[in-house]
Each structure stands twice: as C-alpha cells, then as structure tokens.
Amino acid sequence: MANRLKGKVAIVTGAGSGIGRAAAILFAKEGAKVVVADYDEKGGRETAAMISRAKGKAIFVKADVSSSSDAKKLVAAAVKNFGKLNILYNNAGIVRWGNAVECTEEDWNRVIDINMKGAWLCSKYAIPEMTKAGGGSIINTASIAGCVAFAKIAAYCASKGGLIELTKSMALDFAQNKIRVNAICPGVIKTGMTKGILNDKKTLQGMLKATVIGRLGEPEDIAYAALYLASDESSFVTGTTIVADGGWTVQ
Ligand code: NAP
Numbered sequence: 244m245a246n247r248l249k250g251k252v253a254i255v256t257g258a259g260s261g262i263g264r265a266a267a268i269l270f271a272k273e274g275a276k277v278v279v280a281d282y283d284e285k286g287g288r289e290t291a292a293m294i295s296r297a298k299g300k301a302i303f304v305k306a307d308v309s310s311s312s313d314a315k316k317l318v319a320a321a322v323k324n325f326g327k328l329n330i331l332y333n334n335a336g337i338v339r340w341g342n343a344v345e346c347t348e349e350d351w352n353r354v355i356d357i358n359m360k361g362a363w364l365c366s367k368y369a370i371p372e373m374t375k376a377g378g379g380s381i382i383n384t385a386s387i388a389g390c391v392a393f394a395k396i397a398a399y400c401a402s403k404g405g406l407i408e409l410t411k412s413m414a415l416d417f418a419q420n421k422i423r424v425n426a427i428c429p430g431v432i433k434t435g436m437t438k439g440i441l442n443d444k445k446t447l448q449g450m451l452k453a454t455v456i457g458r459l460g461e462p463e464d465i466a467y468a469a470l471y472l473a474s475d476e477s478s479f480v481t482g483t484t485i486v487a488d489g490g491w492t493v494q
Contacts (some may be wrong), residue, residue: 247276247474252325254317255310256365257335261287261434264426265462266332266469268423269330273470276325287317300325308335308361309353318368321370328372330473332385333362336402338436351398352433353489358402363409366424370417373391378421382472383410384465385426387488403428405486424480425472430488433458455490 253270261283271294279294279301281287285302293303302318306313321328338360339350362383373379374430389403407426414424431437431450436442440446441459445464450459469483471477486492 245273245294246329247273247470247476248330248473251275251329251473252278252321252327253330253332253473254278254321254328254336254341254365254369255332255423256279256317256361258278258290259283260290261436262432262462262465263332263334264290264430267301268294268297269463269470270295270330270332270473271301273439273474274298274322275330278317278324279303280306280308280434284307308333308365309356312362314361314364315368317365318372322372327376328369329376330382330474331365331369331379331381332382332469333365334382334469335361336384336386336436338399340395340396341397345395345481346398351485352400354398355405358399359405359409360423362406366398366413370413370420370422373422374417374420379423380473380477381410381413381422381424382469383405383407383424383426384469385428385484386411387428387486389432390428390484390486410484411482415439418481423472423477425477425480426484427465427468427472427480428484428486428488429465430454430460430472430486430491432465435464453491454488455493458489460487460489 258267258279291303410426
C-alpha cells in the first residue's frame with residue numbers, strides 16, 4: 244500500500260466500471276478510504292470487493308447522481324462510515340447519440356442531468372462536509388468533447404462544456420474554504436462507454452489515427468491524473484483542466 248492519499252476519504256461516482264473503477268482502486272491503493280458510488284449495483288459491489296480483496300478500505304453505495312436525495316445520501320454515507328470527506332471524484336457519465344435535431348428531449352435531459360447536474364448535486368452536498376474537514380479536492384471527469392466539438396453527440400458536448408465551466412465557477416467560489424476544483428478531459432478511453440464504437444474497424448482506425456500518441460487510452464491513464472488532482476501534490480492547482488487525450492486535440 245502506498246500513501247499519496249493516506250488518511251483521506253474519497254467518493255468516486257460511476258465507480259462500477261471503466262475510469263471510475265480504475266480510480267477507486269488506485270485511490271484505495273494509495274491509502275484512501277473509498278466510497279464506491281454507482282447506480283449499477285453489480286459493478287459497484289464488484290469494485291468494492293476488488294478493493295477489499297487487495298486489503299484496501301471501501302464501501303459501496305447505490306446512488307443515481309442525478310437524484311438530489313441520492314447525492315445527499317451518498318455524502319452522508321461517506322461521513323457516517325469514514326468520519327469525514329476530503330475528495331469527491333464526479334465521474335459518472337453517459338453518452339447519447341444524435342445532432343441537435345436528432346437528439347430526443349428525453350436523451351437531452353438524461354445526459355445533462357447525469358453529466359452536469361449530477362456533478363453539481365454531489366458537490367452541493369460534499370462542499371459543506373469538505374469545509375468541516377478543513378478543505379478538499381473535487382475532480383470532474385469532463386471530456387475533450389467539452390473543449391472541441393464531436394459530430395452527433397450534441398447533448399454530450401453541451402454537458403461536458405458546461406461541466407468545465409462549473410468546475411471553474413466552483414473553484415472560484417470555494418477557494419476560501421480550501422477546496423480545489425479541477426476537471427480532466429479524457430480522449431478516447433477503452434471502457435464500456437466506447438466498446439460499441441470501437442468494435443467497428445473503420446471507426447477504430449480513425450480514432451487511432453487521431454490519437455497522435457499511437458494508442459487509445461486505458462482507464463488507468465485517467466485514474467493517475469485524478470490521483471494527482473486528489474492528492475496534496477496538486478495543492479496549487481485549481482479551476483483548471485488536465486487534457487489526457489494522447490494528443491487528439493494537439494493538431
Ligand atoms: P463507463 O465504463 O460506462 O462508466 C460509467 C459508469 O457510470 C457506469 O458504471 C455507469 O453505470 C455509471 N453511471 C451512469 N449514470 C450514472 C448515474 N446517474 N449515477 C451513478 N452512476 C452512473 O464509462 P467511462 O468511459 O468509464 O466513463 C466515465 C466518465 O468518463 C464519464 O463521465 C464519461 O463521459 C467520461 N469520458 C469517457 C471517455 C471514454 O472514451 N471512455 C472519454 C471522455 C470522457 P451503467 O453502466 O449502468 O450506465
């Protein structure tokens with residue numbers, strides 16, 4: 244067990260798979276007590292069990308981040324079980340396909356509710372607890388789709404662009420509480436979210452070509468960026484985004 248997060252209590256949302264799972268496992272390995280949050284009960288319980296098997300500390304809390312009562316319950320569970328809250332990693336997210344004309348109102352609302360409102364709700368309830376704990380770190384998984392446009396995912400681009408601006412707004416408002424707020428913008432990462440599109444050979448080739456580093460990302464590539472932002476190593480860093488995209492947006 245290493246100790247970059249020794250003594251810290253962290254919530255990771257969307258930790259039942261992909262980037263969230265990798266981050267929850269890494270945070271626990273670095274000494275944090277982790278609240279694994281997801282609305283996928285099976286995946287979430289699996290992540291918590293993986294951490295326990297590796298002798299880390301974790302509990303699973305089933306929560307839909309777009310629900311105010313679930314977000315409140317999630318923060319309360321962290322404090323009840325581990326005594327305080329230092330780190331919130333808002334990572335849960337979904338994508339729905341379609342340009343602005345094709346996108347249904349139902350899909351638009353769901354994407355905005357989870358990707359943007361969910362991060363706000365969890366932060367809303369976490370910030371008072373972090374303040375009591377003497378400060379903390381909030382990390383939001385945005386996307387390069389929040390920096391540059393991608394075709395046919397209008398709601399997703401809007402939600403991630405909004406999340407980047409929310410990151411800056413919260414960084415400004417809560418610096419005085421010693422709470423830092425930063426975002427990570429991943430490029431294409433091999434997770435459940437991208438599995439379908441990466442099965443298509445032509446799409447895969449196109450994505451590899453656009454990722455100048457020559458490979459697609461692994462969940463751990465993002466988890467390490469989150470670890471840096473969660474730890475005191477980044478104590479002078481707030482209101483910014485780390486772009487971890489293998490060079491996709493460099494050209
Ligand atoms: P993933 O493997 O699908 O993981 C997302 C997790 O969040 C899933 O377990 C999902 O559960 C859960 N989730 C979805 N809605 C939720 C809600 N309302 N409440 C709680 N949990 C919820 O995908 P991922 O790639 O790791 O995605 C993690 C984050 O990275 C997302 O915010 C995504 O937008 C962002 N991102 C991903 C990529 C990429 O290329 N993969 C690139 C840029 C940004 P279900 O599986 O049951 O839906």
